[in-house]
Amino acid sequence: MDRRDTPAFTTSARKVGDVVVVSLSGELDMAGTDAFEEAIDRAQGQTPIVVDLRPLKFIDSTGMRALIQAYVAGQDGRTTVSFVRGAGVVERVLQISGVDELLAWVEAPGD
Numbered sequence: 001m002d003r004r005d006t007p008a009f010t011t012s013a014r015k016v017g018d019v020v021v022v023s024l025s026g027e028l029d030m031a032g033t034d035a036f037e038e039a040i041d042r043a044q045g046q047t048p049i050v051v052d053l054r055p056l057k058f059i060d061s062t063g064m065r066a067l068i069q070a071y072v073a074g075q076d077g078r079t080t081v082s083f084v085r086g087a088g089v090v091e092r093v094l095q096i097s098g099v100d101e102l103l104a105w106v107e108a109p110g111d
Contacts, residue, residue: 008032011039016109019048025055028063036063040070040081047079050109053086064099071103082106 009032013022020043028036043049051070059067067083074081082104085091094100 009035011035013039013043019050019109021050021052021109023052023055027058028056029060030062033062033066036066044079049079049081050106052084053090054084056086056090059090059093068102084108
């Protein structure tokens, strides 16, 4: 797949039991970080938040920074933020960069 064929970045949120699942799809790069941060802000106070990376097709350094910032913000005692592992290039980039060791990982709620 050519990166030009990758869909624009989108977020969606749904409640699964007591968890808010924020799903990310498309490309999480400089153009998508504001939308991701807004999705996390909307979910704040609804603990816990699980960010599902499985539909994500691409991530760059600004996207990784946004994931780390969301995780750190979740250490405030009000809201926890954890992540469902992505696949392919996204998972590989997180592993190579070491970001995967900084975040909390969980199984997808409802799976």
